[in-house]
Amino acid sequence: MAIVTAIIAYGSFVLTYLLPPQIPPIQPYQYGALLAGSGWVAWLLLNWRQERGDPCLLPCALFLVSVSWLEIYSLGLATQDYAQGPRQAVFTALSLGVMVAMVYFLGNYRVLEEYKYTFLCGGLVMQILVMLFGVSINGATLWFRIGGISIQPIEFVKICLIIFLAAYLRQFRYWLRLGFVSKAGRLPRKALVMLGVGMAVAELLLVAQRDLGMALLLFGIFISMFYVTTGRRDIVALTFLLSGAGAYLCWKYFTHVQIRVANWLDPFAQYEDRGYQMCQALFSLGNAGLDGTGLGLSQAYRIPEVVNDFTFVALTEELGLLGIAALILGVVLLVARCFGVALRAQDEFGAILATGLASLFAWQSLIIMLGVTKMLPMTGITLPFVSAGGCSLLSSFMVLALVWIIDAQDGRSNALGGEG
Amino acid sequence: MRALKERARFLAILFIFLLVLPLVNISRYACLDNEELLRHPRNHYGAAESDLLGSIVDRQGRPLAFMKEGERRYPLGPAAGPLLGYCNPVYGLAGLEAQLSERLQGFSVPRSLNQALLLWDKRDRRGDDLQLTIDSQLQRRAYEALAGRRGAAVLLEVPTGEILAMASRPAYDPNFSALKRDWARLTRDPQAPLVERAGQGMYPPGSVFKPLIMAAALEEGLTNPQAHFDCQGRAQVGNFVLNCHDRHGMLSLAQALAYSCNVAFADLGMRLGMERIRQWMRTFQMEGRLSAVPGAVTAKLPEASNPSAPAETAIGQADTLVSPLHMARLAAIIARGGLDIEPRLLKAQVREGEEIIWQPPWPQPRRVLSAQSAQLVAQAMLLTVEEGTGTAAQVAGVQVAGKTGSAENPHGATHAWFIGYAPAQKPRYAVAVILENAGGGGRYAAPCAQKILKAALASQP
Numbered sequence: 001m002a003i004v005t006a007i008i009a010y011g012s013f014v015l016t017y018l019l020p021p022q023i024p025p026i027q028p029y030q031y032g033a034l035l036a037g038s039g040w041v042a043w044l045l046l047n048w049r050q051e052r053g054d055p056c057l058l059p060c061a062l063f064l065v066s067v068s069w070l071e072i073y074s075l076g077l078a079t080q081d082y083a084q085g086p087r088q089a090v091f092t093a094l095s096l097g098v099m100v101a102m103v104y105f106l107g108n109y110r111v112l113e114e115y116k117y118t119f120l121c122g123g124l125v126m127q128i129l130v131m132l133f134g135v136s137i138n139g140a141t142l143w144f145r146i147g148g149i150s151i152q153p154i155e156f157v158k159i160c161l162i163i164f165l166a167a168y169l170r171q172f173r174y175w176l177r178l179g180f181v182s183k184a185g186r187l188p189r190k191a192l193v194m195l196g197v198g199m200a201v202a203e204l205l206l207v208a209q210r211d212l213g214m215a216l217l218l219f220g221i222f223i224s225m226f227y228v229t230t231g232r233r234d235i236v237a238l239t240f241l242l243s244g245a246g247a248y249l250c251w252k253y254f255t256h257v258q259i260r261v262a263n264w265l266d267p268f269a270q271y272e273d274r275g276y277q278m279c280q281a282l283f284s285l286g287n288a289g290l291d292g293t294g295l296g297l298s299q300a301y302r303i304p305e306v307v308n309d310f311t312f313v314a315l316t317e318e319l320g321l322l323g324i325a326a327l328i329l330g331v332v333l334l335v336a337r338c339f340g341v342a343l344r345a346q347d348e349f350g351a352i353l354a355t356g357l358a359s360l361f362a363w364q365s366l367i368i369m370l371g372v373t374k375m376l377p378m379t380g381i382t383l384p385f386v387s388a389g390g391c392s393l394l395s396s397f398m399v400l401a402l403v404w405i406i407d408a409q410d411g412r413s414n415a416l417g418g419e420g
Numbered sequence: 421m422r423a424l425k426e427r428a429r430f431l432a433i434l435f436i437f438l439l440v441l442p443l444v445n446i447s448r449y450a451c452l453d454n455e456e457l458l459r460h461p462r463n464h465y466g467a468a469e470s471d472l473l474g475s476i477v478d479r480q481g482r483p484l485a486f487m488k489e490g491e492r493r494y495p496l497g498p499a500a501g502p503l504l505g506y507c508n509p510v511y512g513l514a515g516l517e518a519q520l521s522e523r524l525q526g527f528s529v530p531r532s533l534n535q536a537l538l539l540w541d542k543r544d545r546r547g548d549d550l551q552l553t554i555d556s557q558l559q560r561r562a563y564e565a566l567a568g569r570r571g572a573a574v575l576l577e578v579p580t581g582e583i584l585a586m587a588s589r590p591a592y593d594p595n596f597s598a599l600k601r602d603w604a605r606l607t608r609d610p611q612a613p614l615v616e617r618a619g620q621g622m623y624p625p626g627s628v629f630k631p632l633i634m635a636a637a638l639e640e641g642l643t644n645p646q647a648h649f650d651c652q653g654r655a656q657v658g659n660f661v662l663n664c665h666d667r668h669g670m671l672s673l674a675q676a677l678a679y680s681c682n683v684a685f686a687d688l689g690m691r692l693g694m695e696r697i698r699q700w701m702r703t704f705q706m707e708g709r710l711s712a713v714p715g716a717v718t719a720k721l722p723e724a725s726n727p728s729a730p731a732e733t734a735i736g737q738a739d740t741l742v743s744p745l746h747m748a749r750l751a752a753i754i755a756r757g758g759l760d761i762e763p764r765l766l767k768a769q770v771r772e773g774e775e776i777i778w779q780p781p782w783p784q785p786r787r788v789l790s791a792q793s794a795q796l797v798a799q800a801m802l803l804t805v806e807e808g809t810g811t812a813a814q815v816a817g818v819q820v821a822g823k824t825g826s827a828e829n830p831h832g833a834t835h836a837w838f839i840g841y842a843p844a845q846k847p848r849y850a851v852a853v854i855l856e857n858a859g860g861g862g863r864y865a866a867p868c869a870q871k872i873l874k875a876a877l878a879s880q881p
Contacts, residue, residue, distance in 0.1 A: 343429060
């Protein structure tokens with residue numbers, strides 16, 4: 001697996017030679033080498049510590065990163081944003097560094113459980129700060145701008161929330177399993193109600209903040225973690241019902257939700273303005289065919305914001321149906337291995353946390369892949385390891401580090417030690 | 421703990437299935453069902469399918485639009501600009517390029533066995549060439565004849581109904597470099613240079629409508645060649661006063677057309693009534709689309725119902741709107757002695773430069789008018805050019821028949837119209853010219869039509 005990934009990563013910077021040599025000041029192979037090299041170094045560092053994390057996780061991520069880096073690089077050339085490819089390579093290297101640092105220095109991950117309210121508050125504070133002091137892009141206030149770099153705190157808030165949820169669910173798991181009707185008094189019910197109200201408020205805030213993708217993602221993660229922890233199908237069904245009603249009300253009262261839905265049903269009706277992006281994406285998909293146009297040969301640069309929201313479509317156009325199926329298999333493998341970590345974990349907190357992180361990858365990929373292929377209303381969230389953007393990459397690698405740590409400390413080592 | 425892991429395993433399997441879902445729509449849009457997307461007029465990809473796009477050629481096979489070094493070239497420049505439209509990755513598709521893009525990309529193969537094979541080699545096959553009935557020489561001459569004016573000209577080959585020229589001004593050069601230079605001006609110009617006027621312009625017909633009224637009145641038995649009219653310069657229809665541009669005095673039916681007497685035709689119009697006028701416009705095929713002229717508009721039939729409406733409609737005012745192509749067709753019907761042949765712009769779709777894979781169905785000539793009535797109208801139109809309002813259309817050595825028109829409109833001076841055909845005895849070419857807000861048809865449009873007819877007659881082998 002590692003070798004295959006290495007070939008792709010090295011191939012990536014060999015291929016950059018073939019890209020049109022328009023811009024002398026930037027030498028693509030240097031950044032290709034940086035990307036591939038940092039991947040190798042991270043891989044060696046993890047193994048050097050004799051950490052027994054899942055050996056498949058990092059190669060999967062590197063596969064996605066290196067394929068999409070090529071795409072981002074060539075789209076950068078097409079849109080004349082020449083710094084885009086190099087920037088992405090540097091971000092990747094930095095994120096890998098953070099990942100290795102987390103693995104090395106984050107002692108025992110169970111400590112995270114003790115600080116669950118710290119994570120909750122930290123997340124809330126970040127979110128409130130961005131609402132107050134953030135900058136708006138496209139009508140949504142979701143970014144900090146510090147020294148020319150945009151930071152999207154929600155990328156980190158979501159990790160904080162998952163840690164909190166894992167800890168909370170573990171603490172109250174027996175109560176939560178009782179559901180509404182219990183003879184144990186009012187306290188168990190209170191845990192459930194608190195959780196429900198908290199999630200509802202968070203969802204509403206996100207919708208009002210116009211971050212529909214994140215609202216959907218948070219809902220998905222929450223429901224997955226809740227189900228795995230409690231196994232209460234009736235409550236899950238009830239949540240779906242209530243959320244459905246909530247979604248309908250949001251659609252009724254928020255115009256930006258209506259716009260998204262109308263745009264999804266018929267993007268051509270609003271071709272001139274709001275539908276333009278989706279229409280171009282459809283044209284791009286239409287051009288893909290079975291085998292695609294070949295890397296660097298697409299015209300996906302016509303899609304506005306292609307590297308952030310529509311990298312997946314650009315990849316589809318270039319790799320074709322077969323190529324993108326391979327890429328999706330990469331995502332599936334990553335998600336499956338993350339769940340594998342949850343299945344191996346000896347500790348319930350570890351298992352719930354790993355489930356949360358795995359479903360983060362799964363839902364996030366699912367929502368955006370369905371969004372850009374017009375199976376769901378389009379929401380602007382990133383595809384983990386594939387979309388351009390430093391925050392998204394960093395957050396994805398942090399999640400990967402957490403999963404690795406859970407496995408290394410609690411899963412493989414114990415399992416192997418215990419059984420063999 | 422065990423139950424928890426069971427559920428996590430269930431969730432993992434669920435996700436594995438869910439994550440494959442995007443492939444449903446990807447395979448739909450990318451492979452199975454992408455023809456509609458690829459043909460969508462907004463799709464700029466067709467414009468950029470560079471050298472694979474087929475050429476557009478004229479009736480002699482001379483290129484009108486072709487790919488060279490990844491760019492679409494238009495040798496005629498603005499002379500055929502609004503007709504052909506443009507095709508490039510920046511501004512997309514317009515005009516015939518847009519309407520024919522499907523054929524030019526060569527996608528219209530039978531949707532059966534080939535479909536599966538097409539998944540593989542669609543992008544590698546060169547599109548088909550498209551032959552038009554246009555004659556690029558005459559197209560250029562027609563465009564030059566309109567110089568300095570706003571307006572349009574249509575030239576038809578009478579025996580076949582093929583369109584030899586469709587010029588429109590103001591025009592634009594569809595070559596990419598020119599388009600890039602002029603784009604801001606073109607899109608903002610109130611004179612709308614991007615509009616193709618010959619087939620898609622809608623104008624009040626004015627007096628060029630009178631041959632139709634005359635033919636209709638003759639066919640309905642409401643008048644006869646011996647009829648005569650007394651023009652006192654004005655006519656009263658109910659409480660509506662209709663002015664004639666002259667006090668013609670006593671006129672025969674043929675003279676009423678030749679001198680374009682409003683009083684006489686208001687009388688004929690009142691005898692016909694609105695319903696029969698509308699019916700005759702339908703008989704002359706002014707309503708409906710043309711299968712072999714993409715984009716050509718349907719005429720707007722008159723709807724007014726006030727008591728004087730038939731009189732106004734009969735002199736081509738009121739709310740009737742027609743295109744120059746409709747009027748050229750009218751002239752051609754008279755020229756053929758009452759036979760109608762549907763005008764055609766598309767000639768053939770040629771694959772790999774040799775095999776004709778599609779042709780518009782050969783139109784059956786249809787009799788819409790008895791030979792006698794047509795002959796009477798033809799004689800009156802001949803008189804128009806010999807001594808009536810259309811003397812400026814005379815061509816030395818050839819008899820020309822025609823009709824002038826000066827259509828009042830809300831935008832200023834009258835639109836100058838001329839329709840006609842030549843030679844009168846054995847008609848070969850029919851023409852329609854409109855010059856927007858130029859003034860009188862006899863003074864402005866007739867000389868312009870004369871130039872076009874002269875060029876056409878000189879070109880014949």
